[in-house]
Amino acid sequence: MEIIIQTLMSRHLLCDRTSHCLRAGSSALALALATAAAVGSPASAQEAASPPSSPSAGPAGAASSSQLGEVIVTARRRSEALSKVPISVAALDAGAIQKHTVTQEQDLQRIVPGLTVKTTGSQNQLNYTIRGQTLDAFSGSSPGVLAYVNDVQISSQTANALYDLASIQVLKGPQGTLFGRNATGGAVLYGTTQPGDTYSGRLLVRLGDYRLRHFEAAVDLPLVHDVLAVRVALFDEQQDGYVKNIQGGSTLGDKDVKSGRLTVKWTPTENFSDVTVFQYGNYGGTNLPGQIQSFNPLGSTYRGTPLNATGAAIYGDAALAGAIRQQQALGPYRTALVGGGQPFRSNTRYLENTAVYQVSPDLQFKNIASTSNSHTRTNEILSGSPYSILDLVTPGFAGTYFGISQWSEEAQALGHALDGKLEYIVGAYAASEIDNSFVPVTVGLGMTPPIAAFSWDYRNKDRTQALYTQGTYDLSSILSGLKFTAGVRYTWEQLALTQKSLSPSPNYPRQSTKESKPSWQVGLQYQVLPSTLLYAVNRGSWRSGNFNGTAAPTNNANQFGPETTYDFEVGAKFSGRVAGKPARLNVALYDQIVKNVQRDVYFNVGGVPQSATDNVPQAEIKGVEADGSYRLTDWLTLAGNVAYTEAKYTKPTLTLFGDQITFQDYQDTPKWAGSVSADIDLPTPANWGDMTLHADAYAQTKTYYSSLAYSLIPGTDLPSYYLVNLRYDWRHVFGSQASLGAFAKNVTGEKYYLGGYALGAAIGFNTHIPAAPRMFGVELGYEF
Numbered sequence: 001m002e003i004i005i006q007t008l009m010s011r012h013l014l015c016d017r018t019s020h021c022l023r024a025g026s027s028a029l030a031l032a033l034a035t036a037a038a039v040g041s042p043a044s045a046q047e048a049a050s051p052p053s054s055p056s057a058g059p060a061g062a063a064s065s066s067q068l069g070e071v072i073v074t075a076r077r078r079s080e081a082l083s084k085v086p087i088s089v090a091a092l093d094a095g096a097i098q099k100h101t102v103t104q105e106q107d108l109q110r111i112v113p114g115l116t117v118k119t120t121g122s123q124n125q126l127n128y129t130i131r132g133q134t135l136d137a138f139s140g141s142s143p144g145v146l147a148y149v150n151d152v153q154i155s156s157q158t159a160n161a162l163y164d165l166a167s168i169q170v171l172k173g174p175q176g177t178l179f180g181r182n183a184t185g186g187a188v189l190y191g192t193t194q195p196g197d198t199y200s201g202r203l204l205v206r207l208g209d210y211r212l213r214h215f216e217a218a219v220d221l222p223l224v225h226d227v228l229a230v231r232v233a234l235f236d237e238q239q240d241g242y243v244k245n246i247q248g249g250s251t252l253g254d255k256d257v258k259s260g261r262l263t264v265k266w267t268p269t270e271n272f273s274d275v276t277v278f279q280y281g282n283y284g285g286t287n288l289p290g291q292i293q294s295f296n297p298l299g300s301t302y303r304g305t306p307l308n309a310t311g312a313a314i315y316g317d318a319a320l321a322g323a324i325r326q327q328q329a330l331g332p333y334r335t336a337l338v339g340g341g342q343p344f345r346s347n348t349r350y351l352e353n354t355a356v357y358q359v360s361p362d363l364q365f366k367n368i369a370s371t372s373n374s375h376t377r378t379n380e381i382l383s384g385s386p387y388s389i390l391d392l393v394t395p396g397f398a399g400t401y402f403g404i405s406q407w408s409e410e411a412q413a414l415g416h417a418l419d420g421k422l423e424y425i426v427g428a429y430a431a432s433e434i435d436n437s438f439v440p441v442t443v444g445l446g447m448t449p450p451i452a453a454f455s456w457d458y459r460n461k462d463r464t465q466a467l468y469t470q471g472t473y474d475l476s477s478i479l480s481g482l483k484f485t486a487g488v489r490y491t492w493e494q495l496a497l498t499q500k501s502l503s504p505s506p507n508y509p510r511q512s513t514k515e516s517k518p519s520w521q522v523g524l525q526y527q528v529l530p531s532t533l534l535y536a537v538n539r540g541s542w543r544s545g546n547f548n549g550t551a552a553p554t555n556n557a558n559q560f561g562p563e564t565t566y567d568f569e570v571g572a573k574f575s576g577r578v579a580g581k582p583a584r585l586n587v588a589l590y591d592q593i594v595k596n597v598q599r600d601v602y603f604n605v606g607g608v609p610q611s612a613t614d615n616v617p618q619a620e621i622k623g624v625e626a627d628g629s630y631r632l633t634d635w636l637t638l639a640g641n642v643a644y645t646e647a648k649y650t651k652p653t654l655t656l657f658g659d660q661i662t663f664q665d666y667q668d669t670p671k672w673a674g675s676v677s678a679d680i681d682l683p684t685p686a687n688w689g690d691m692t693l694h695a696d697a698y699a700q701t702k703t704y705y706s707s708l709a710y711s712l713i714p715g716t717d718l719p720s721y722y723l724v725n726l727r728y729d730w731r732h733v734f735g736s737q738a739s740l741g742a743f744a745k746n747v748t749g750e751k752y753y754l755g756g757y758a759l760g761a762a763i764g765f766n767t768h769i770p771a772a773p774r775m776f777g778v779e780l781g782y783e784f
Helices: 002-010 018-034 094-099 105-110 310-315 317-330
Strands: 089-093 115-119 126-130 145-149 165-172 186-192 200-208 212-224 228-239 243-245 255-269 272-285 291-295 344-360 363-378 390-392 400-417 422-443 452-474 482-499 511-529 532-543 563-578 581-605 608-633 636-651 653-656 659-662 672-681 690-700 721-731 738-745 753-757 765-770 775-783
Touching (some): 094 721, 105 126, 105 690, 126 145, 126 186, 291 317, 310 317, 563 608
Parallel strands (some): 115 753, 145 186
Antiparallel strands (some): 089 165, 115 126, 212 228, 228 255, 255 272, 344 363, 363 400, 390 422, 400 422, 422 452, 452 482, 511 532, 581 608, 608 636, 636 672, 672 690, 753 765
8 A cells, every 4th residue: 555655656646736636646556456356445345335225124145255345335326336337436335334344433444445434532432534524513504415314304412322224325525416406525335224024134243342232133024925025123221331431430331232224115006105213212321522632722823823821820820730630641541520420311313214106117207205313321421531611501400402303305316318328317316404402611620719601592494405317428429428517506594593592692593594506427437447437526516604503793793604515526436356356446636616604713802612614715625545456366355545635725725704714624524534344255165154354554644623723722633543444254163054153353452633722712621532443343143
C-alpha cells in the first residue's frame, strides 16, 4: 500500500484546478488498474452478494471458492451489478457484515474508503462524513450524509442496533436526484432481510470482553405458500462500558439494547408484492462522554483576539492543567469525571411499507410510505474533568431530551422506453420531520448557586416536497458500450422554529422560511470491455438552511442559509481476471466545490454559551479512492482500499458577532486512510465443514474535530492510528447446522479517539472521546 500511496502522490493526482485534475485522471486510472492485483478490493466487495432488488430483499448465495462473485447494488433504485454502476459505491452483503464483525456504525469506517464515523458529545451522538461533508452537533443543519433503512431516510439521537441485515451500501458524492432528501456528501443504505419461502431460521449467541452478552434470532414463517410470509427478528445485547470513572466507580458507555423487527411479505399475484416492516428498539445504558484534552489559559490570544478562558477563570489555569495531567496519567480507559453515572435512555419505532406493481415488462410502479419516531433522554456531562465547567443538565431536570417524529411518502414509475434504449425513473417525494429538543445548560454545576443555568427549549419543523426524474440512454448505435445519464430533481423546503416555554425567549414569534433549489446529475459511461467500465459524472446538490435553536433568535440572528455543491468525478471499474485469477478494482478521482458551507461555532455571548451556525463562503475537496480484490489462489484472497482527501476552505473568512473568523483546517477528514485484508480458506476435510481465517489492518492520518484548530479553538486534533482485527469461522461444524466463530478487535491495543467536542470558543476547553480497547469474543450460531 505504501508503494501505491507514494506513486499516487508523485503523479500529483490532487491538483489546484478541476480541469487539471480531470486531465490527470486517465493516468491515475491506468496506474490504479496496473496495481489491481497488488491492492485488492474493499472487503465490502469480496463475496458474491445480492442486496435486495426490493428494499427488504435478502442476499443471494455465495460464489464458489475460486470466484469473487458479482456484487448487486441498488444505488440507482434498481438492482444492478456494482461493476456496471457509474458512480462510487461500496457494498457489503450479509456474509461480509459477519466476516468483518460489523456490530456498530463505527465498524464501517475501517471497511469503506473515505468514510468517517465520528462522535461528538458522547458515543451515542454519531455522524457520517464522506469527502469532507460533515455535521456539527447542535447546529440545526441537516446531515451531509444521510442514513436510510429500506430506502427510507431515518433520523435519531442514538447509535443503532445492526442486526439481520441483508446489505449495507455506501454511496459517495452529492446525492439528490434519486434518494429522499438532498445530501451533499453521500448516503448509507441499510437493507433488512425479507421473509423466505420456506420455514427456516437462525440463532446467534456472542460472548466477549466487558461482560458482552449478545443474542440474535430470526425465523421465516411461510403462512401461505408463495402468497404470505413473515419474518421475525430479535436482538438483545448488554455490555459494560470500557471506561471506569474513579469518581464513584461507575463504568461509562454501558450498553443495554433490545430490539425486534417484524416483516410481512404479501404476494397475491405474480405482478404485485407488498412488504411491511415494523421495528421497535429500546436503548439503555450510560453515556461515554469526552475527556478533557486542552484548555485556553487566562490571557491567551489568537492574532490579538482574546480566546475564551471561562473554564480557567472559574477554576484557574493550574487546576485545569492538573486535570489534563491527571487524565494523561490515568490513560483513556480510566477517568475522573464530575457527575458519576450518566444514564442514557432511548426508544425508537419505525413502520415502512413498500408496494410494487409490475404493469408490464417495461413498466413498474412502486410506492414507499413510512412513519417513525424516537424519544431520547440523557444526562450529558461535558466538562471532561473533575470540575463542573459546562454540563447539559439543570438542577430540577433530568437532562437533555430529543423527540423526533417523521413521515414520508414516495411514488415511483420505473421502466424502459424507445425500444429498450432508455431506462428511466420518475417520482414524487414528500416528507415531514418535527424535532422537539430540550437542552439544559449549567455552568459551574457544583457551585451554589451555579454561575449560569438555563435551557434551550424549541421545536424544529421541516417539510419537504420534491419531483424527480432520471434516465440512461444507450448510445451503442454511435459507439458500442456508450451510455448517457441525466437526472434532475426540484425540491421545496418549508422550515420553522418555535421557542417553547422553557427557552430563554419563550414568547419570541415563530420563525419560518421557504427554500427551493434543483439537484442534477449528468454522466457518460463506456463499457470498454466486458470487464472494464470507464465513467465521468457531474452532480449538483444542496442542503437547506434553517434556524439554530441553541442560539438567540433576536432579529433572526440564529438563521443560516442553504449550502450548495457540485462535483466532477471520473472513475474506472474492473471485474475480470489478472494472470488467470479473479480480480476486481474500483477507482474514483473527484473534485468537489461547496459554497456557503454550514459550520457551527460554540460561542459565549454575555456569559451564555450558545451554538452559532453560519455559512463559510467556499470550500474545495478533491481526492482519489481505490479499492480492489484478488483471488490469488483457491484458498487465499487479498484485498484493500485507500483514500486520499485534500480538503480546504478556499474562501475561509466570515463575520460572526462582529468578529472575522478564519476557517483553516477541515474537520473530520483524514488526509490518508486505508486498509488491507486477507481471507484464508483452511484445508479441512469436507466432512468437517468450512473453516476460514480473516485478518485486516486499517490506518488513518490525524484529523481535527474543529475547523478552527489553528485559530479560535486550538488543541482539537486527534492523532493518527492503526487497527488490526482478526476473525475465525467454522461453518457447518462436522456437517451440522451449527457454526462457531471467534474474533479479536484492535489486537495490538491501539489507544485512539473517535471524535471530540470543540467547546473552546464557548467555555474555554475541549474534550475527546476514547475508542474501544482490545476486545475478544466468541460466537455460537445455529441455522434450521
